[in-house]
Amino acid sequence: MVEQQPDHAPAVPHRSSLAALGVFGVVLLGAVGWHFTAMILATVPPNHVSHRYAPLVSSYVDPELDQNWKLFAPDPPQETIRVEARVRATGGKGSARTGRWLDLTAADLAAIRRRLPSHAYEDVLPMAWSFYQVWHTPRGKPLGSEGQLSTTHLKRAVLQRLTGRYKGEQITGLQVRCRTDQVPPPPWDRGSATARRPVYQVLPWWPVRDRDYERL
Structure with a gap:
């Protein structure tokens, strides 16, 4: 008994569509990577890399994404x-x-x-x-x-x-x-200076x- 072949071959995604998806994925990963890199450079202690890219990071982070805390050394406001x-x-x-x-x-x-x-x-x-x-x-x-x-x-x-x-x-x-x-200092801290x-x-x-x- 001869097997009948389907009338139409299964649809194969066009190469241009696959290429577009690949480009979109690369751009998306790059944007996510840049976002996390910028946020890390904005919060880590000052170092050579953060100083070198400070203007670029500041232009992206400020003012909407400004971080008002220290990642590695929390510093409560005085x-x-x-x-x-x-x-x-x-x-x-x-x-x-x-x-x-x-x-x-x-x-x-x-x-x-x-x-x-x-x-x-x-x-x-x-x-x-x-x-x-x-x-x-x-x-x-x-x-x-x-x-x-x-x-x-x-x-x-x-x-x-x-x-x-x-x-x-x-x-x-x-x-x-x-x-x-x-x-003001807490009541139990008598050694602190008086509030100015x-x-x-x-x-x-x-x-x-x-x-x-x-x-x-």
């Missing part, structure tokens, strides 16, 4: 920072006024207590301040190409929290400052324009 801001606003009759300082960090902490434990929104402000400090001198001079980006990022993070506070008034200027407090007074770092006034509110 200071707390509070970001504060005030504005210059113009009312409906054209009268200008300077508002009082607002503690934006306190508002974020209060929001954390009212919500589920997701701190993504509340973490934006301290990370923006840290990003700004890394790319500016103590006198506020920007360092490299990331200086302007860090200024814009901090400015927009603050404006995002001020939206709705000044109804009917146009914000024309913004000033940000950071209050640094030393974490808060230290303020005040930034210059920034103009506020309509484009600063885009996609906030």
Whole structure:
């Protein structure tokens, strides 16, 4: 008895499709490998490799993927920072006024207590301040190409929290400052130094324009 051959041969994947899948797999593995390499270089103790590729790693990690912890030597914070801001606003009759300082960090902490434990929104402000400090001198001079980006990022993070506070008034200027407090020692540690007074770092006034509110 003669075996009947099928009318159509089984479909064989086209070579171009296999090649495309292979290229996609290589690109995907490369992207994953670069991500993990960048995150490791951003968290390991300083070394020759991390110093050599610091600008490249910083451009990828900052500001969204910034790591605020030490991988091999956890270092609890010795200071707390509070970001504060005030504005210059113009009312409906054209009268200008300077508002009082607002503690934006306190508002974020209060929001954390009212919500589920997701701190993504509340973490934006301290990370923006840290990003700004890394790319500016103590006198506020920007360092490299990331200086302007860090200024814009901090400015927009603050404006995002001020939206709705000044109804009917146009914000024309913004000033940000950071209050640094030393974490007090525990009651049983009598040998620690007494807590010093808060230290303020005040930034210059920034103009506020309509484009600063885009996609906030």
